[in-house]
Amino acid sequence: MHKEITNPMADIFKYLAISILFMFIGFAFGQAFIPISVVQVANLILPFLIIGLLIMAILSKKSIIPRSFSMNYVYLFTFIDGILLYPLLSFYLQSLGTSIVINALLGTCILFGILAFISYRKKAGHYLGIGSILFAGLISLLLLCIINIFIGSQTLNILYSVLGILIFSGYIxxxxxxxxxxxxxxxIISKNDLSIHVLNLYLDFVNILLDLLNLIYEFKD
Known part of the structure; x- marks a missing residue:
């Protein structure tokens, strides 16, 4: 095995943590340089941001994105994603409060850790059989999100968030x-071979976090 990779699984979680850190750096950058007026239209940005994340997830799950590329591209993507998430996360911070958002983040981390541990304890490839079901669910989520842009139903919004948490939990x-x-x-023989896996796990994490925040927001109202 290439000298860069001595413990691939540990390295993946290390790079995932760095990717999430870059997302928060992007968020901080957005706070510093994006006008507060942008935050006031977060509700308009939300559907298009979610659609963008879903399309990115679809592209990565179907290997349309190359499976091996520099980890720097992952960091760049997550940094830009953090900037794009700034208005939405600011909206949740203002609507729900910092403590609730932090608890949602911690809850996402705990759920991610439990599911990752469960999967890791199983035989390699044990959950690959559910891939087609999860992908069909991902397409359904995309369609549901698009439909709800025109309908604006709170019930569909809650359904979308619940299904999103279930589907991306399955993807973990x-x-x-x-x-x-x-x-x-x-x-996996080099660091670049880890990049698509880190990107996939990042998308799983962020989508669960956003769905959880949206669910809390809907029930709070």
Whole structure:
């Protein structure tokens, strides 16, 4: 194995943590340089941001994005994503309060950790069989989000968030299982081979966080 990769699974979680950090750096950058007036239209930005994240998830899950590329591109993407998320996260911070947003973030971390541990304890490739079901769910989420732009139904919004949490939770099981399978199959030999896996896990994490915040917001109202 390439000297860069001594413990692929540990490295993936390390790079994932760095990616999430870059997202928050992007958020801080947005706070410093994006006018507060942008925050006031967060409700208008939300559907298009969610659609963008879903399309990105679809592209990555279907390997339309190359499977091996520099980790720097992942960091660049997550930094830009943090900037784009600034109005939405600011909206939630103002509407829900800092403590609730932090608790949602901690809850997402705990859920992610539990699901990753469950998948890691299983045999490599154990959850790969649910991939087609999850992908169909991902397409359904995209369509539901587009439909709700025109309908504006609170019920559909809640349904979307619940399904989103379930589907991306399933994808954590799937992605960790795939990573373990790729490691045991010898498909990960350099740092760049980890990039698509880190990107997938980042998208799982962020989508669950946004769905959880949206769910809390809907029930708070």
């Amino acid at each position: 099981l799937y992605d960790i299982s795939l990573i373990k399978y790729d490691i045991e199959s010898g498909n």
